[in-house]
Amino acid sequence: MKQQDKVKDPVCGMWVAKHDHEVSYQQMPFAFCSDQCRTRFLAYPHLYIGYPGAAAPKQEGKVVFKRRRLHLQQALSVEGEVIIDRMLRDLMGVTSVTVAGDSIEITYDLLQVSLEELEVALAETGAHLGGGWAERLRRALINTSEETEIEASEVTSPHHYRP
Ligand SMILES: [Zn+2]
Numbered sequence: 001m002k003q004q005d006k007v008k009d010p011v012c013g014m015w016v017a018k019h020d021h022e023v024s025y026q027q028m029p030f031a032f033c034s035d036q037c038r039t040r041f042l043a044y045p046h047l048y049i050g051y052p053g054a055a056a057p058k059q060e061g062k063v064v065f066k067r068r069r070l071h072l073q074q075a076l077s078v079e080g081e082v083i084i085d086r087m088l089r090d091l092m093g094v095t096s097v098t099v100a101g102d103s104i105e106i107t108y109d110l111l112q113v114s115l116e117e118l119e120v121a122l123a124e125t126g127a128h129l130g131g132g133w134a135e136r137l138r139r140a141l142i143n144t145s146e147e148t149e150i151e152a153s154e155v156t157s158p159h160h161y162r163p
């Protein structure tokens with residue numbers, strides 16, 4: 001493949017063929033190495049490409065921390081707390097975890113781990129715990145979690161620019 005046919009995946013930085021997993025965003029074409037990178041881009045495009053005149057956190061090499069607090073319908077056993085705590089800490093991009101009874105708090109770098117990846121990891125661990133935990137954890141993440149942005153936040157649109 002000729003070099004000029006390659007473009008940079010804005011999410012992971014890989015060089016990819018111009019039409020791979022292509023998507024058009026604000027009349028501009030973007031290509032990705034995978035559906036996963038494309039999905040992440042479409043969820044938070046300005047984390048990766050910024051706005052005219054304002055670089056995105058990814059372009060500046062920053063991390064974007066999010067904190068999610070999950071409310072469970074029933075309290076975890078002590079063993080369950082330990083298993084979930086360990087699993088979450090092992091995920092790439094997760095920086096802190098607090099598991100206590102019916103609440104789980106996760107702080108993670110949005111540029112490294114997505115909500116979908118957290119969902120899959122929680123569902124797998126829940127399946128391992130049994131007793132309906134796969135569904136309970138998944139529901140807690142999707143339906144009842146609160147999200148807070150901390151420190152470096154998503155680029156805010158400059159006043160002169162309306163997407
Ligand atoms: Zn990629």
